[in-house]
Amino acid sequence: MDKILQQTLSLAGAIVLLTGCVTTTVDEIVFNEPTEGIGDATVVILGRRHASDYDTEPDFIKCVGRHISSRDKSIEILGELEFINALYPWFEPRTAPLRPENIHKLMQQAPVARKMAELKTQYMIWIDGNVERTNSSGSMACAIGPGGGGCFGFSTWGTEANYEAVIWDFTNRAEVGRVHTTTSGQSYMPAIIIPIPIIAPVKGTACNGIGNQILKFLSSKY
Amino acid sequence: MSASMIFDHNSRRLLRFTSWLTALVLLSACGAKQVVVQGQFPSPLMDRLPLTLGVWYMEDFANHEFFDESKSKKESDWIVKTGEAQVKMWDTLLSGMFENLVHLQAKPDPDTMNQMVDAVLIPHVEELQYAIPTHTHVKVYEIWLRYRFELVTTRGDPIAEWTMTAYGKTPTAFMQSDEAAVNLAAVMALRDAGANFVVNFTRVPDVQQWLQLKRGGQEEADHG
Numbered sequence: 001m002d003k004i005l006q007q008t009l010s011l012a013g014a015i016v017l018l019t020g021c022v023t024t025t026v027d028e029i030v031f032n033e034p035t036e037g038i039g040d041a042t043v044v045i046l047g048r049r050h051a052s053d054y055d056t057e058p059d060f061i062k063c064v065g066r067h068i069s070s071r072d073k074s075i076e077i078l079g080e081l082e083f084i085n086a087l088y089p090w091f092e093p094r095t096a097p098l099r100p101e102n103i104h105k106l107m108q109q110a111p112v113a114r115k116m117a118e119l120k121t122q123y124m125i126w127i128d129g130n131v132e133r134t135n136s137s138g139s140m141a142c143a144i145g146p147g148g149g150g151c152f153g154f155s156t157w158g159t160e161a162n163y164e165a166v167i168w169d170f171t172n173r174a175e176v177g178r179v180h181t182t183t184s185g186q187s188y189m190p191a192i193i194i195p196i197p198i199i200a201p202v203k204g205t206a207c208n209g210i211g212n213q214i215l216k217f218l219s220s221k222y
Numbered sequence: 223m224s225a226s227m228i229f230d231h232n233s234r235r236l237l238r239f240t241s242w243l244t245a246l247v248l249l250s251a252c253g254a255k256q257v258v259v260q261g262q263f264p265s266p267l268m269d270r271l272p273l274t275l276g277v278w279y280m281e282d283f284a285n286h287e288f289f290d291e292s293k294s295k296k297e298s299d300w301i302v303k304t305g306e307a308q309v310k311m312w313d314t315l316l317s318g319m320f321e322n323l324v325h326l327q328a329k330p331d332p333d334t335m336n337q338m339v340d341a342v343l344i345p346h347v348e349e350l351q352y353a354i355p356t357h358t359h360v361k362v363y364e365i366w367l368r369y370r371f372e373l374v375t376t377r378g379d380p381i382a383e384w385t386m387t388a389y390g391k392t393p394t395a396f397m398q399s400d401e402a403a404v405n406l407a408a409v410m411a412l413r414d415a416g417a418n419f420v421v422n423f424t425r426v427p428d429v430q431q432w433l434q435l436k437r438g439g440q441e442e443a444d445h446g
Contacts (some may be wrong), residue, residue: 049391053360053361054360054361054393055362055391055392055393057393057395059395085262085264086264086267088264088265088266088267088413088416088417089266089267089413089416089417089420089421090267092413092414092417093414094414094417094421095421109267109268110269111267111268111269112267115267130361130393
């Protein structure tokens with residue numbers, strides 16, 4: 001038993017040591033929070049994909065959705081692809097509404113209004129942002145020969161995640177909340193024969209930060 | 223069988239395996255990167271236009287492919303085959319957009335017998351451009367398409383002709399190959415083409431005029 005505990009503690013210690021440092025800042029503006037949760041309505045989280053030099057990553061959108069639904073099982077999150085396929089072509093980058101006022105025009109189309117009623121979507125959350133590498137330094141050399149190979153050196157790089165979530169109340173066609181998160185971290189990779197990456201979990205921390213704030217907004221339990 | 227014979231046999235196999243592996247690595251570095259675009263395309267959510275539309279896919283459209291020769295030794299040649307996906311997307315889109323969709327048996331022409339339809343759409347891909355992060359140093363893969371559409375009668379008389387662009391991009395992702403990312407960008411570009419067509423088809427001036435004439439004719443027939 002002691003051996004298992006010792007091994008678990010060593011593994012946990014190794015994970016902690018192999019994780020780079022991360023700092024995160026979350027700003028939240030709430031205009032109109034639901035007082036008793038969202039009931040049986042559904043929520044959809046969508047990524048903004050209008051910028052020319054980046055795209056909000058689909059895996060980040062999935063991560064935020066998973067974070068929310070795993071903490072409050074009563075909140076039904078619609079999958080991003082499932083939603084945009086069901087409403088094709090009205091939520092493509094070219095046609096997606098940019099302001100809540102545009103929903104009115106969209107709902108004038110009977111098939112769209114019917115589908116929205118069928119999906120029971122009350123909140124639509126738009127997430128915009130990405131992860132960028134900010135700096136990198138150090139050097140590493142690797143070599144391979146008949147007797148084997150290995151690397152030697154040290155490199156480090158910084159990563160910054162900037163995401164903004166805008167919450168729209170679909171029924172009232174208004175923006176009801178806004179959450180902004182900035183997360184930065186430094187990753188390291190020392191190499192003495194074997195490179196050991198110590199990665200800062202910037203994206204994961206940003207996902208948890210933004211997910212917690214949205215959860216506070218949507219859930220009656222938090 | 224002696225020990226030296228076993229060693230010889232094993233070492234020969236190892237040598238052969240290493241040679242194959244080296245050859246494979248070397249060949250993969252020289253070969254062209256090929257993408258046969260594959261994806262799922264949803265039907266549009268809209269009220270169908272009360273028309274029977276014929277569609278004619280020219281051979282160069284149905285088998286459309288794009289070839290880009292590398293400019294340096296560090297880069298690879300690229301072949302992007304979009305034909306199959308184009309047909310799949312346009313079939314799904316047009317079936318959801320018009321009351322009836324008919325695939326014509328022959329190119330619209332005064333001397334050819336064809337099915338009765340209100341008009342025939344002939345799509346063409348005029349241009350395709352792509353960009354990958356190694357070209358642009360931006361963390362997105364991009365595909366840009368320029369289409370030309372001909373809307374003609376079954377006899378081949380022109381009703382309208384217009385061009386339309388489509389754009390798709392996808393971010394870089396961990397463990398994602400260039401080919402998979404270009405495929406995804408192409409699927410996004412095709413979806414965008416569909417969205418652009420749905421939104422703008424009835425806004426093309428010549429199409430608008432033709433639709434008005436059709437509606438007028440229909441009303442006259444209803445009252446007469």
